[in-house]
Amino acid sequence: MIELNRRQLFAGAATVAAAAAISQCEIPGAEAGVAPAGAQAPGFYRYKVGAYECTSINDGARSFPMPDNFVTNVPKAEATAAAEAAYMPQGMVTVPFNPQLINTGSKLILIDCGNGIATYEPTKGAVGRTLMNLQAAGVDPKSIDIVLMSHLHPDHTNGIRAADGSMAFPNAEIMVPAKDWAFWMSDENAAKAPNDMMKNYFANVRKIYAGIESKVTKYDWDKEVAPGITSIATPGHTPGHTSFVVASGNSKVLLQADVTNIPEFFLRNPDWHVVYDTEPDLAQQTRHKFYDMAAAEKATVVGFHFTFPSIGHVEKDGAKYRLIPSAWNPTI
Numbered sequence: 493m494i495e496l497n498r499r500q501l502f503a504g505a506a507t508v509a510a511a512a513a514i515s516q517c518e519i520p521g522a523e524a525g526v527a528p529a530g531a532q533a534p535g536f537y538r539y540k541v542g543a544y545e546c547t548s549i550n551d552g553a554r555s556f557p558m559p560d561n562f563v564t565n566v567p568k569a570e571a572t573a574a575a576e577a578a579y580m581p582q583g584m585v586t587v588p589f590n591p592q593l594i595n596t597g598s599k600l601i602l603i604d605c606g607n608g609i610a611t612y613e614p615t616k617g618a619v620g621r622t623l624m625n626l627q628a629a630g631v632d633p634k635s636i637d638i639v640l641m642s643h644l645h646p647d648h649t650n651g652i653r654a655a656d657g658s659m660a661f662p663n664a665e666i667m668v669p670a671k672d673w674a675f676w677m678s679d680e681n682a683a684k685a686p687n688d689m690m691k692n693y694f695a696n697v698r699k700i701y702a703g704i705e706s707k708v709t710k711y712d713w714d715k716e717v718a719p720g721i722t723s724i725a726t727p728g729h730t731p732g733h734t735s736f737v738v739a740s741g742n743s744k745v746l747l748q749a750d751v752t753n754i755p756e757f758f759l760r761n762p763d764w765h766v767v768y769d770t771e772p773d774l775a776q777q778t779r780h781k782f783y784d785m786a787a788a789e790k791a792t793v794v795g796f797h798f799t800f801p802s803i804g805h806v807e808k809d810g811a812k813y814r815l816i817p818s819a820w821n822p823t824i
């Protein structure tokens with residue numbers, strides 16, 4: 493058995509580096525080697541739910557300096573400690589984004605569609621990659637029948653527009669939660685927006701849906717909104733925030749959207765309030781109810797803001813919860 497302590501490990505690394513330096517000196521042109529790829533692989537991952545083939549489509553991930561009020565009801569030091577415990581970049585929060593594509597055999601349904609316009613900044617991450625990753629998965633945006641929104645925040649809904657402002661999924665019916673639509677489209681609510689973030693949310697919904705308002709289908713909770721896909725009430729994050737049960741045969745998964753934002757914070761600490769929640773106390777109640785149910789059922793849970801491919805199981809851990817990510821499966 494080889495025992496390796498910290499000193500040997502770093503000494504070993506130094507030796508390897510020195511050897512590499514020497515060999516590069518000795519062999520002319522050796523530094524050319526193989527050029528690094530310099531870019532990430534496409535982000536899509538397939539899994540089955542009964543007869544349905546589902547694909548987790550990565551829209552990207554963004555790192556940003558942790559705002560002072562990112563968690564509104566605990567001191568910032570506690571939130572910073574949670575970020576450090578999750579090995580996020582120093583002083584930063586990293587939030588991933590993962591829409592889900594469901595192929596029922598008769599319909600192709602995209603649940604949430606990401607941030608829209610693609611941005612790539614090495615220190616901050618890259619978002620707006622849904623179209624690119626759909627293409628990598630061999631999916632033509634024109635073949636998508638339904639785009640189903642969990643709620644109307646920009647990171648979930650802005651991807652309905654391509655970079656030139658045209659509809660990214662030109663043949664798709666766009667379905668939104670009736671309660672969210674009523675909330676965000678109300679001029680009375682917009683006038684009461686308590687801060688710039690909320691003002692921007694109201695303005696964004698109006699901008700993204702400008703000209704297509706009458707074509708949008710509004711759906712209610714506890715309805716089969718598409719074949720095998722049932723809308724379930726998980727309000728609090730927004731008034732109409734919706735999760736989905738995708739069921740086929742004896743199999744099902746729970747698509748939880750933003751019941752928790754990043755699990756390292758709000759699934760570990762279900763009583764913490766993220767700054768983006770419209771009704772934080774209700775969101776907290778929803779979290780407990782949803783995860784108690786998911787843990788009791790040992791249900792597979794897909795989270796829009798879980799680390800790609802964003803699939804796992806939730807266990808109860810005293811008054812908290814923990815996420816057990818599913819292992820990469822080379823077969824489907």
Ligand SMILES: [Zn+2]
Pocket residue numbers: 645647648750796797
């Ligand atoms: Zn979100």
